[in-house]
Amino acid sequence: MKELALMKGNEAIAEAAIRAGVDAYFGYPITPQSEVMEYLTLQKPEERTGMIVLQAESEIASINMIYGAAGTGKKVMTSSSSPGISLMQEGISYIAGAELPCLIVNVVRGGPGLGTIQPSQADYFQATKGGGHGDYRLIVLAPASVQEMADFVDLGLELAFKYRNPALILTDGLIGQMMEKVELPPQKKRVEEFDQSWVTTGKTRDRERNIITSLNLDPDLQYEHNLKLQEKYRSMAKDVMFEKIDCDDAEFLLVAYGSSARICQKVVEIARGRGKRIGLLRPQTLYPFPTDEIARLSRRVTGIMSVELSAGQMVEDVKLAVNGKVPVYHYGMLGGKIHSPEDVLSEVEEKYMGGF
């Protein structure tokens, strides 16, 4: 029987974490994601599943607790919002370099700096291009509903363990704070078996000692390690996920993720009501990015517009995918403000479709 609930996006992430069999959550409070740890502590997950929840002294500490715990093969996660995620970047780089699985949630707020607590998508570059130092990538998932907030917790962890790589849910204050109906995932058992080929749980007689490190002082070894990482990142392309809305006969294409995609869904609905053939491609994974699908669709449309709550970040990846075949535009909103469907539609109408 379906288990339905009305929840905030942040709460859905927390409930899904317990149900995904997460072993530990380490976090630090920051608006607009504080409900994640508040919900978790209220739920007494140590009684429900044995899951540990610990409030760290900083985001720096929480990501390093994640690093240590992830190195023992446990399923661990943290969440934060933009300034806190910036603080975590050193640790995330270490986790990527040491090839450890974990889940990080960024409920993005407006920036730069302390910025605002209102929703934003201005952390796209940080999420999809690495974020910290060195050549690395995260698996990046972009939920557009409270349901996907819940579903992407388990999915993110699955992918993180599949590739032994950190996965990041890139959402924002809008989806984190809004309430929707959500079908809760089934309760998974916490994993008790660990891959002894790499975990640091104590060297037993039947194996060599395991070392979790991102250090290779020998440049030849570091070069080989980087090549291996790049090969892994390329191999992630097969796990790309996206949703296509009215793309089949579209003559103009919108590309948007997360909260912007919800707004663009309305844009498509209104435009279609007026007989205008606009389609929407909604990436559900931002890394891997749906490059091939956008390239394919670009052959059939007159133009493409990337709609983001930023000054234009994803648009660069859209342009790379389109490779100059059709004009690619950007429409954005900044600083925690949100565009309305009418704003987006009039931009499409006036500038790119010769008026409706």
Add this chain to the structure above:
Amino acid sequence: MDIKEIIRPENLVYKRSPLMTDVTLSYCPGCGHGTIHRLIMEVVDEMGIQSDTIGIAPVGCSVIAYDFMDVDCTQAAHGRAPAVATGIKRLWPDKYVFTYQGDGDLAAIGTAETIHACNRGEDITIFFVNNGIYGMTGGQMAPTTLEGMKSSTTPYGRDSKTMGPPIKITEMIARLPGTYYVTRQAVHKPGSVRKSKKAIRKALEVQRDKKGVSFIEFVSNCNSGWKMTPNESNVWMEEHMFSFYPMGDIKNEGVLVNAKE
């Protein structure tokens, strides 16, 4: 006495710990790190806890401590070892988790992690090697560099007025209720080596009994960074470091040894 006579088992008074690997130590000749590594591994071996022990290596001279110690290890970002240890210990409460950190790592960049792990009373052991200098990066001023002491970033000596005085972080964390056993030791003489080994054993037993943080500061030398011969550095350490960083227990069984300190 010929060699066959000498190597008879009954004449064996010392051997390398089986938990030290065959990798040649990267430390400068005369440095205390190798001795401290060896003592920790001897105790882990004698307690029979290798299969339950996880070490955390820091950033600093001992960044590749995992090359020398035959236990599972995680290399931590600069200063973050106590947080990394917390993450492991919370999920594996019956394992032995130790951090191995230098003064810059533990008392400067990692101050917050040190204090909060100690305050929470994590059941971990912190080995803190204080040589009053950033050894690996070439001898810069550390948080523990003595007043007037020269380093590559205090070429005219540390001036407390502008650089702050040296910090006694061990006395600071001893005042936190989460710490149970806090001691200051050295490894420059046979007697101090024996005392250090006893302290390491006690620290890991405190961890076994889940009493809270056990913390050992080793005041050690950095003959290369101090620009001295090994022997000169040990003499200098006794004369100058020990008066500011006095030897002995600071907290025992959860009680401060000298309440006036």
